[in-house]
Amino acid sequence: MFDLEAIYRAASVQDAIAALVADPEAVVIAGGTDVLIRIREGKLAGCRLVSIHDLPELAGCRLDAAGALHIGPLTCFRDIVDHPLVQRHIPILAQAAAAVGGPQIRAMGTVGGNLCNGATSADTASSLFALNAVLTLTGPQGSRQLPVAEFYLGPGQVALQPGELLTDICIAQADYQGFGGCYLKYAMRNAMDIATLGTAVLARAHGAALMELRVAFGVAGPVPMRCPQCEAALSGTLFRDAERLIAGLVREEIHPRSSWRASREFRLQVAGENAARALRQAFIQAGGEV
Amino acid sequence: MLQIIHLTVNGRAQELAVDIRASLADVLRRQLGLTSVKKGCEVGECGACTVLIDGRAVDSCLYLAVWADGREILTVEGLRAGDGSLHPVQRAFIEKAAVQCGFCTPGIIMSAVEIVGAGRRYTREELRRELSGHLCRCTGYENILDAVQQAVEQTLQQASS
Numbered sequence: 001m002f003d004l005e006a007i008y009r010a011a012s013v014q015d016a017i018a019a020l021v022a023d024p025e026a027v028v029i030a031g032g033t034d035v036l037i038r039i040r041e042g043k044l045a046g047c048r049l050v051s052i053h054d055l056p057e058l059a060g061c062r063l064d065a066a067g068a069l070h071i072g073p074l075t076c077f078r079d080i081v082d083h084p085l086v087q088r089h090i091p092i093l094a095q096a097a098a099a100v101g102g103p104q105i106r107a108m109g110t111v112g113g114n115l116c117n118g119a120t121s122a123d124t125a126s127s128l129f130a131l132n133a134v135l136t137l138t139g140p141q142g143s144r145q146l147p148v149a150e151f152y153l154g155p156g157q158v159a160l161q162p163g164e165l166l167t168d169i170c171i172a173q174a175d176y177q178g179f180g181g182c183y184l185k186y187a188m189r190n191a192m193d194i195a196t197l198g199t200a201v202l203a204r205a206h207g208a209a210l211m212e213l214r215v216a217f218g219v220a221g222p223v224p225m226r227c228p229q230c231e232a233a234l235s236g237t238l239f240r241d242a243e244r245l246i247a248g249l250v251r252e253e254i255h256p257r258s259s260w261r262a263s264r265e266f267r268l269q270v271a272g273e274n275a276a277r278a279l280r281q282a283f284i285q286a287g288g289e290v
Numbered sequence: 291m292l293q294i295i296h297l298t299v300n301g302r303a304q305e306l307a308v309d310i311r312a313s314l315a316d317v318l319r320r321q322l323g324l325t326s327v328k329k330g331c332e333v334g335e336c337g338a339c340t341v342l343i344d345g346r347a348v349d350s351c352l353y354l355a356v357w358a359d360g361r362e363i364l365t366v367e368g369l370r371a372g373d374g375s376l377h378p379v380q381r382a383f384i385e386k387a388a389v390q391c392g393f394c395t396p397g398i399i400m401s402a403v404e405i406v407g408a409g410r411r412y413t414r415e416e417l418r419r420e421l422s423g424h425l426c427r428c429t430g431y432e433n434i435l436d437a438v439q440q441a442v443e444q445t446l447q448q449a450s451s
Contacts, residue, residue, distance in 0.1 A: 001311040037333050102423025104349045191422030
């Protein structure tokens with residue numbers, strides 16, 4: 001038995017928003033793989049839930065007329081991994097989603113929940129940072145758009161206002177077309193583990209030149225982050241130079257902490273090493289000559 | 291508080307009044323007596339509570355019973371054929387001695403049933419990944435992998451013959 005007081009099973013997005021307006025302290029539950037664990041741990045003891053578990057309107061992926069890729073926040077990790085549009089246009093997100101938990105968790109946990117938890121370790125977050133994902137937040141006053149980088153306010157804190165739901169994750173065509181990508185998860189185990197450090201790299205290539213670079217990390221700071229200075233310094237350089245320089249540059253920009261999982265120094269080491277490895281794979285995927 | 295849900299469990303339609311606080315594992319074990327569904331960690335780490343929900347392997351400890359409304363649930367109790375014979379996965383587990391204490395077995399069998407049902411070949415590495423949501427504290431993993439691999443191969447051979 002879970003220590004919860006009530007659950008409202010919303011029948012639509014509007015229904016869920018109305019329920020959240022009526023009960024601002026209610027907790028939204030989607031796949032449940034994080035919220036139910038927090039209830040089990042006593043952190044949400046006695047909570048009232050608004051369940052959006054069964055809202056097919058928020059699941060699935062589609063391309064719009066402008067070529068932008070829309071990902072329903074309720075799409076579970078397993079469906080992200082298997083989705084032909086994701087595999088074709090943003091395989092880096094499939095790679096990140098495949099790194100979450102184990103198969104049973106991936107069949108239930110959702111990409112939107114991964115973001116809304118506000119955890120820096122969320123496997124899909126760093127890839128969505130690198131892809132410049134734009135989130136749609138829908139509340140009683142209507143919808144607004146927010147870049148994913150502005151969604152994170154602090155550890156466990158996101159920009160959802162009372163009564164708001166994450167209703168769309170959008171990646172513009174210009175943010176995926178021509179890019180190769182790679183997500184590398186560093187953890188103690190290959191499965192069922194939280195990332196010690198997550199590294200997402202997107203690259204565009206022309207011959208031996210790295211035309212554009214994007215680097216994002218999870219657990220390199222209190223929230224997922226990009227490395228804009230490193231990106232600016234290495235975009236438009238030769239791959240072989242970028243591969244040599246990227247480790248030092250990202251280490252100057254990130255600020256990981258020591259935790260029981262790993263020390264700050266270890267995370268700095270892994271970040272540099274995995275940035276270089278992910279860059280190589282992303283560059284090759286983008287058709288670059290290494 | 292109770293809610294009425296309608297679901298199909300092991301092929302039988304059920305109408306149940308479930309506590310809103312109950313996990314699906316709670317309801318399957320206590321209300322329906324399906325004790326093949328094991329409660330190990332209850333936080334989605336060990337996979338002992340794995341059942342198929344609409345054909346997909348899911349941790350029933352991290353799944354609210356009220357969500358099962360309208361869904362189809364399969365547990366080990368529902369695997370036996372009409373004539374009483376065991377499922378190919380169950381037979382393979384016996385033949386490969388893939389059971390030690392047996393606590394993790396029902397969960398792994400349900401994941402394997404989904405894998406076998408996919409109707410394709412898996413590499414050993416893929417099977418490792420597909421079974422990575424299960425912990426076996428007897429550490430009998432090699433025999434378990436052998437059993438799942440055998441069940442996959444036999445099912446494919448039967449389908450093609």
